[in-house]
Amino acid sequence: MPNWETYLEQNQSRFQAELLDFLRIPSISALPENAADVQHAADWVAQRLTAAGVEHVQVLPTAGHPAVYGDWLHAP
Template structure:
């Protein structure tokens, strides 16, 4: 079995290509005409969690845009970490301020430029890949992990309070780690 470091190195090109594909989804939650794209992003996230070895993956409806849940709960007696993030993005206007199309990722000087690259698609992709690498290297995790990714953070998460209340047993954890925020 490879170490997690070796696994990441051996799969770096695949991970890079997957992230670029994810960034191409125009999941703008504020625009009704992009609702299908937000749904498509949710389905992409669910598939990626499954590929990583996460279990019980589901796209869960809300009164607005969906959320995605998945878990790996095979560390009895160990803490449960819930990793939070979002797969929706801000609108792209004004377009004339962009050097390239917002949903066509560009790699320049070792950085990826695209709408959502650092808020929050890139950030939420990191823990998915990290868990995959650990599972591939060790066959298990040292803690229990839950993922909850939403599709409406950029519009203030209007349905998330009701979602959390309705799914409090599913979301119960010892600590929440937010994968949201700039990475520059």
């Protein structure tokens, strides 16, 4: 089995738990009362990108909802 398949298999429970954590954030952006949760969801994504080794991660304010940006520019 290739390494990526082994990695996915060994971390499946963690990935599922993280996804469920994200889905629990009530971040329906069409509802104004969820604005703080939309920001929380953006921060959550930014934290996960940073933990994955993505560089230059930013939560960018916009006229509407925040955008999350990250890059990793070391491809061979």
